[in-house]
Amino acid sequence: MPAYPPDNHTHTEWSWDAVAGSMEGSCARALELGLTSIAFTEHVDFTGWLIAPAVAAEEMWFDPAWVGADGRLRPPQLDAAGYLACVQRCQEKFPDLRIVSGAELGEPHWHQREVGAVLGAGQFDRVLGSLHSLAEDEPWLIDDHVYQRFGPAVTIRRYLAEALRLADSAAPFAVLAHIDYPLRFWPAAAGPFDPAAFEDEYHAVLRALARSGRALEINTRVPLPAPIVRWWYESGGEAVSFGSDAHEPAAVADGLTAAAAMAEAAGFHPGRYPHDFWLRRPCR
Ligand SMILES: [Zn+2]
Ligand SMILES: [Zn+2]
Known part of the structure; x- marks a missing residue:
């Protein structure tokens, strides 16, 4: 088994929030670590997120010009053609x-x-669906201000309710x-996060996701609570995908070996090829 699962x-x-990003640098870093495969999953965002005025005033990770008169953050669009050409250049440079x-x-x-139009512009092999905000009528970009506004339990429940709509879509x-x-962004003052308090909500999302035939990601930016991976297995989930969510070369593959061990403990196995998802049935 390789030391690292695919990132x-x-x-x-090419992502609007990756100020220290470098595709070439990430390729070099991946090879240095011994990775056999890396996916570049750049942001494609069409939501105009509600953000607290304090966030707009103090945050430095986005251009203030992206915040409209209505107070919503609308990031710039992916240059799909430029991105895909860069992927091709890197593939030639790092065979x-x-x-x-x-x-x-x-x-x-x-x-x-809108997303259909972007995906139709070329070949996108690893397509992730993600939710960075609360529900449709109030698409608040999740951060610590959102926790202050809605409270920890409501924030998690509303997030998972929307994740269910996403999984069912x-x-x-x-x-x-x-x-x-x-x-x-879980507030320290709320004590350690206990996934069991939201078990029904997680199960509902995971069952819908399994029905849809999609994979669950183990994202390592923060450790995914192990029970959620076990619930994924129990829900009939066929595959897990691993992701460091690195926004700079130095963070490529961070936490992936621990994530692979957790997936294995929950019953998942490496796929047939190194770039494949991990599966609930061992490959012969
Ligand atoms: Zn994300
Ligand atoms: Zn990401």
Whole structure:
């Protein structure tokens, strides 16, 4: 078994929030670590997120010009042609690394026409669906202000309710990214996060995702609670995908060996080829 499973979720200079991103640098780093495969899943975002005025005033990770008069953050669009040409250049430059093209579609069930147009512009092999906000009528970009506004339990419940709508939708994605995204901002004052308090909600999302034939991502930006991976197996989930969500070369593959061990403990096995998802049935 390779030391690392494939890194199926990374960002480069082609993502609007990856200021230190570098596709070439991430390829070099992947080879240095001994990875056989890396996917560049750049952001494709069409949601105009509500953000607290304090966030707009203090955050430095986005251009203030992207915040409209209505207070919503609308990031710039992916240059799909430029990105795909860069993937091709890197594949020629790094022939020993399998480079997988891809995209991370933000709230794609709200923007099916727009994301369809982007995906139709070329070949995107690893397509992630993700949710960075709360429900449709109030698409708050999740951060610590959202926890202050709605409280920890409501934030998690509303996130999972929307994740269920995403999993149940026909949006064109193959992997549900970071089901634990809100945990990146979980308030310390609320004590340690206990997934058992939301077990029914997680099960509902995981069952819908399994029905849809999609894979669950183990995103390593924060440790995914192990019970969620076990619930995925119990729900009939066929496949897991691993992703560091690196936004710079130095973070490629961070945490992936621990994530692979967790997947194995839950009953998942490496796929037939190194770039494949891990599966619930061993390959013969
Ligand atoms: Zn994301
Ligand atoms: Zn990401």
